[in-house]
Amino acid sequence: MVVAVEDGAGNYLGPDHARLLELCQKPISLAELAAHLHLPATITKVLLSDLVDSGAVTTRAPAVAAPDPTDRDLLEAVLHGLRTRL
Numbered sequence: 001m002v003v004a005v006e007d008g009a010g011n012y013l014g015p016d017h018a019r020l021l022e023l024c025q026k027p028i029s030l031a032e033l034a035a036h037l038h039l040p041a042t043i044t045k046v047l048l049s050d051l052v053d054s055g056a057v058t059t060r061a062p063a064v065a066a067p068d069p070t071d072r073d074l075l076e077a078v079l080h081g082l083r084t085r086l
Contacts (some may be wrong), residue, residue, distance in 0.1 A: 001027040001062050002048060005055060016047050019057075024057050 004024040016037065023036055034044040051057040068074070 001029055003027045003058050003060070004057050005034050013050055016084065017051060020044075020047055020051060021056060024051075027060075036041065 002024050003026065004021050016039075019037060020033060023033055030041055030044060030048065033048070034041040037044060039047075048057065048059075052059065
């Protein structure tokens with residue numbers, strides 16, 4: 001996930017960088033950014049690396065939602081799997 005830093009550096013390299021910063025006001029994935037810019041992910045990654053180097057954006061791993069431990073379907077699937085293996 002990519003997100004703009006509030007106190008990020010101000011020397012952006014071009015209009016694509018400025019557009020990336022607009023899109024990064026809330027956390028967004030590289031794939032989403034590439035789709036919005038209509039650019040290949042590899043090109044978007046290069047543009048983002050410029051912004052990371054300048055301190056304008058930061059990256060983090062996406063949050064993964066943990067399964068609900070009380071989900072009946074999940075518990076039944078686990079029980080079925082255990083019974084199958086034993």
